[in-house]
Amino acid sequence: xxxVVVKVExxxxxxREGKKRALDGVSFEVFKGEFFCIIGANGSGKSTLCNALVGxxxxxFTGNKKGSVVIDGVDTDNSSIAELSQxxxxxxxxxxxxxxxxxxxxxxxxAYGLGNHGVPRDExxxxxxxxxxxxxxxxxxxxxPLELSGGQVQRVAFGSTFILEPNxxxxxxxxxxxxxxxxxxxxxxVKELNKTGITVIMVDHDMERVARCADRIxxxxxxxxxxxxxxxxxxxxxxxxxxxxxxxxxxxxCKALKERxxxxxxxxxxxEPTVEVVKEALVK
Numbered sequence: 136x137x138x139v140v141v142k143v144e145x146x147x148x149x150x151r152e153g154k155k156r157a158l159d160g161v162s163f164e165v166f167k168g169e170f171f172c173i174i175g176a177n178g179s180g181k182s183t184l185c186n187a188l189v190g191x192x193x194x195x196f197t198g199n200k201k202g203s204v205v206i207d208g209v210d211t212d213n214s215s216i217a218e219l220s221q222x223x224x225x226x227x228x229x230x231x232x233x234x235x236x237x238x239x240x241x242x243x244x245x246a247y248g249l250g251n252h253g254v255p256r257d258e259x260x261x262x263x264x265x266x267x268x269x270x271x272x273x274x275x276x277x278x279x280p281l282e283l284s285g286g287q288v289q290r291v292a293f294g295s296t297f298i299l300e301p302n303x304x305x306x307x308x309x310x311x312x313x314x315x316x317x318x319x320x321x322x323x324x325v326k327e328l329n330k331t332g333i334t335v336i337m338v339d340h341d342m343e344r345v346a347r348c349a350d351r352i353x354x355x356x357x358x359x360x361x362x363x364x365x366x367x368x369x370x371x372x373x374x375x376x377x378x379x380x381x382x383x384x385x386x387x388x389c390k391a392l393k394e395r396x397x398x399x400x401x402x403x404x405x406x407e408p409t410v411e412v413v414k415e416a417l418v419k
Contacts, residue, residue: 140303140334141165141188141223146202148183148192157183159358160202165303170326170335172345175355176379181338182228184355185307188336189225190216207302217251224301226293226309228338233292234280241283241291242267242276248299262298269324270294285312293321303334322348343383346370346404354378371402385409392416 141164148158158180165171173181186192190211193200204211207222227233238244242263249259267273270290275283280291289312296304306325310318326348329335339345345352346366354361354369356378362369369375370382385403389412392398397416403409 138167139164140167140207141171141336142203142205143184143188144203144205146184146187146200146204148187148198148200150196150198153198156358157198158187161355161358161360162202163353163360163363165334165336167302168329168332168334170329170337170348170350172349172352173336173338173355174340174342174345174352174380175361178357179355179378180358181355182307183358185225185305185336185338187211188305189223190214190219191225220248220299220301221252222301223303223305224296224299225305225307226296228307228309228311230285230289230292230309230312233295234288236281238280240277241272241280244280244291245276245294245298248295252299262300266294266298269297271320286314286317289313289317290321297328301333303336304328306335306337306339308338308340342370342381343385343405346383346385354380366404367401370404388413 144162146158146161147156149156161180161184173184175181183192186196187204188206192198194216206219209219209222211219235244235247238247245263245266246259249262264273267276270293272287272290272294275287280288283291289310293309304325310321313321322344325335337348349366351363352366352369353363354375361378370386375382383404385405388409389398389402392412398412400412403412
């Protein structure tokens with residue numbers, strides 16, 4: 136039986152000044168080591184859900200919360216944000232929200248959370264050096280975080296979360312400041328971390344990347360859970376467009392070939408199998 140590390144039951148939340156619930160009865164589980172993706176249109180509640188997972192809702196982002204969020208056996212209602220950060224880490228959509236604004240250089244920024252957790256200095260130095268190389272920011276450790284480009288801040292934000300070594304990583308569209316190459320570099324790192332057993336919960340707007348990475352996908356719409364299923368099941372469902380979600384282009388290619396009688400199999404959602412389908416169609 137697979138171990139559940141995140142369990143959300145009937146989660147409802149309305150911001151203090153909000154008229155409608157940002158989350159309205161969301162329930163789901165995430166298994167240990169899973170790559171779990173959350174998709175949905177703007178305003179569907181994705182970022183609010185990410186904040187709830189790490190305890191920022193309702194203690195930092197205030198409002199009325201009902202239901203439960205349990206992280207690795209700990210109810211977020213009974214734990215501080217600092218305690219939760221040792222189990223689960225969030226990389227914000229806006230990386231500038233991740234900076235402490237107290238560090239004089241990138242090395243201090245990366246070490247900020249370690250200091251709060253009482254990590255010994257020697258261990259702190261080792262982790263900073265390792266994460267800086269991993270995130271390819273070892274050449275800017277001496278720079279003031281406020282002097283960095285958006286892409287560099289994004290890498291520092293990711294590093295400052297990963298350096299705490301949480302078992303669960305939550306990524307809220309965390310590559311918005313990066314160019315396509317930089318974005319792929321970050322997700323190569325994320326996939327490698329996932330292979331080591333770290334659970335990844337990712338919000339992303341790139342459906343081709345979601346299809347390529349996810350073990351399971353949850354669709355949110357207006358704060359509600361629409362469905363949870365495998366990437367193949369989600370993106371092969373024609374009703375997905377009703378929630379302002381576009382399937383990967385590979386689905387459209389297979390659909391077009393099917394309509395013209397060149398293909399009769401299942402829709403493909405990633406590049407390599409789609410290429411094979413096209414090759415077969417060309418010889419018919």
